[in-house]
Amino acid sequence: MRLRIKPTFRRVRSGRRITAAAVSFVVMATTFVMTLGASPASAATACRIDYSASNWGGGGFSANVTVNNLGDALSNWTLTFAFPSTSQRVSQGWNANWTQSSANVTATSMSYNGSLATGASVQIGFNGTYTGSSNPAPTSFSLNGVACTGQPPGEDPEDPGENPETPADRVNNPYAGAGVYVNPDWAAKARAESGGSRIANQPTGVWMDRIAAIAGTTGARGLASHLDGAVQQDAANGSTPMVFQVVIYNLPGRDCAALASNGELGPGDLSRYKSEYIDAIAAILARPAYANLRIVTVIEIDSLPNLITNVAPRETATAQCDTMKSNGNYVNGVGYALNKLGDVPNVYNYIDAGHHGWIGWDDNLQPTIDITCQAARAQGATPADVWGFITNTANYSALREPFFTANTTVGGRVLREVSGGWVDWNRYVDELSFAQDFRTKAASCFGSNIGMLIDTSRNGWGGSARPTAASTSTDPITFMNQSRIDRRIHLGNWCNQSGAGLGERPRSAPATGIDAYVWIKPPGESDGSSSQIPNDEGKGFDRMCDPTYTGNPRNQNNMSGALPNAPLSGHWFSAQFQQLMQNAYPAL
Structure with a gap:
């Protein structure tokens, strides 16, 4: 199926309607946007991550990460994600305590930036290395142990509410019959x-x-x-x-x-x-x-x-x-x-x-x-x-x-x-x-x-x-x-x-x-x-x-x-x- 993953209803090629949160990621100085939402274990946790990575050439890169808090206020935070490749390594970071085990990366708050009010954000980042011809971005994140659902706190991802956007109908082949x-x-x-x-x-x-x-x-x-x-x-x-x-x-x-x-x-x-x-x-x-x-x-x-x-x-x-x-x-x-x-x-x-x-x-x-x-x-x-x-x-x-x-x-x-x-x-x-x-x-x-x-x-x-x-x-x-x-x-x-x-x-x-x-x-x-x-x-x-x-x-x-x-x-x-x-x- 051709899925349009946006914070609205979209029609997919099969004709089935879906709703999902914005999910994007990048390499080579591109912008990554992923909405991190609540799970039943922590319904008040939700955030958005803005991730941009710039390749230097020769296997080096730097990444800037912005944690945007969309849920209840936090007194401290832990951000976790996994690189697609174990060859991708964090070598030096800033504004967070950075650790890595195999492909799994953890960033925890510092004493001066752990407090995040609702709607507040914090910028962190790191320098890294990779091998091969590509430097793919992470595909999922978790905040304080909560899996990403892409929904605001308390919103059922299967229930869009009383007034969803009108679905946009796209046909399988735009040229067919046209x-x-x-x-x-x-x-x-x-x-x-x-x-x-x-x-x-x-x-x-x-x-x-x-x-x-x-x-x-x-x-x-x-x-x-x-x-x-x-x-x-x-x-x-x-x-x-x-x-x-x-x-x-x-x-x-x-x-x-x-x-x-x-x-x-x-x-x-x-x-x-x-x-x-x-x-x-x-x-x-x-x-x-x-x-x-x-x-x-x-x-x-x-x-x-x-x-x-x-x-x-x-x-x-x-x-x-x-x-x-x-x-x-x-x-x-x-x-x-x-x-x-x-x-x-x-x-x-x-x-x-x-x-x-x-x-x-x-x-x-x-x-x-x-x-x-x-x-x-x-x-x-x-x-x-x-x-x-x-x-x-x-x-x-x-x-x-x-x-x-x-x-x-x-x-x-x-x-x-x-x-x-x-x-x-x-x-x-x-x-x-x-x-x-x-x-x-x-x-x-x-x-x-x-x-x-x-x-x-x-x-x-x-x-x-x-x-x-x-x-x-x-x-x-x-x-x-x-x-x-x-x-x-x-x-x-x-x-x-x-x-x-x-x-x-x-x-x-x-x-x-x-x-x-x-x-x-x-x-x-x-x-x-x-x-x-x-x-x-x-x-x-x-x-x-x-x-x-x-x-x-x-x-x-x-x-x-x-x-x-x-x-x-x-x-x-x-x-x-x-x-x-x-x-x-x-x-x-």
Whole structure:
């Protein structure tokens, strides 16, 4: 089930109603909020814990803990919790007497801070160490020996009282039986192109890629205007529900490994991200006028996976990604967005999960799931705030490779085990198998009903270069190159790819575990400029968008495969739009 653990009623995917207290936890400078409540043994004890941890790198971290007393006054207190891993150790603490046995930690009050009136709080903390790639936060706390129930003193957790909040009904798959909003701004550009009217009625994502986009910019309407348009389209559809797709894309230090899509907020601008961006968006989405829409939010593409693949000591590391891992603002920002947007009853949050050509290797996939789980427990969020994941956003990975798998044997060799080949030890060769497996593996944190979306806007790879049968070569590398649908020079190439085509048209429930194929990246909008273009949007010049670029470790020093004469990311690129239509698969 997809549980929304908040201090209100929420509808879960199975349709069963629950009520629970806020439960969240974090790592890497995120905020942990857990309500500690009464048990029958001590009905007057209740508290909330605010826990924030900052990783230093090299296995060190510090944690600040605030004990908020929500129950009767205390003359002394003992806080206990267990680390998820026995490798996590308290090395030095303050404002409490800290002891640890195995994974179990105890903090007792000092002579000067044991007295806590109702509503009062005390701040304590510690420095610690851990081993491994993650530093997960504790999942439960007790105060003065009382187990946490998440209820105020004396309140029955099974009885919400006389006036519970009206439950918010969320459907299992927001796309099922629904229309999807057609962005009039994109549709007008598509219709203006020769042949573009053939696809101008397709639904695409609305991108909020900077604070100014919320109110609207030159040539692009703002969020409220788009939502008003979705209400109008909903009315025109009669009784059919309407999905509105919006991309949340403005993290501090955005896209730390891709200069073309850098953003306006610096690495430390988390407060602006919260107050000027997420809070503003959440306030608009929560307006009663939009309550009947199913609002799908795509949360911060190309962010969390960067903290796995593009940080030290990886060869692919960048200084910017090291900074974002160290300061925790990707995890904090995503957690805050999930929490605030997830509080809107008709919002469905989907976190970006990269794509198979990025995350499909063994040392990338599970760590990526782990860090999304951490983010889903940051800043007051819970995994219940996550309705699903999206793969291949604004990318080109083929939906299916019909002529081989990673385990196909050619010339006596398993393709996956051919170093330097197209597969090169990846577990996956296409996006559908990757998305379905990602879903299965993510269930341990997010539940077995978690949903998946796949962006198919530019992964069709049709046209004359599309193979029609498997190669007959007995050389594994030749076989892969002649048989593969994805015609990129290298899987690491992501900018305005030459030869790409429109993919599967948006539709609901196309395969097991997949909520929908979607066009989140509007076809015809550039990935980045092919040369330096001064701008006031915070967007840099990335050589991966330069067709003359010979590459870097992230694409194993291959040519970029990018189209020439491209404009800034998000700006209209007519030549690309025409190519996408020409190479569409299925064909237009």
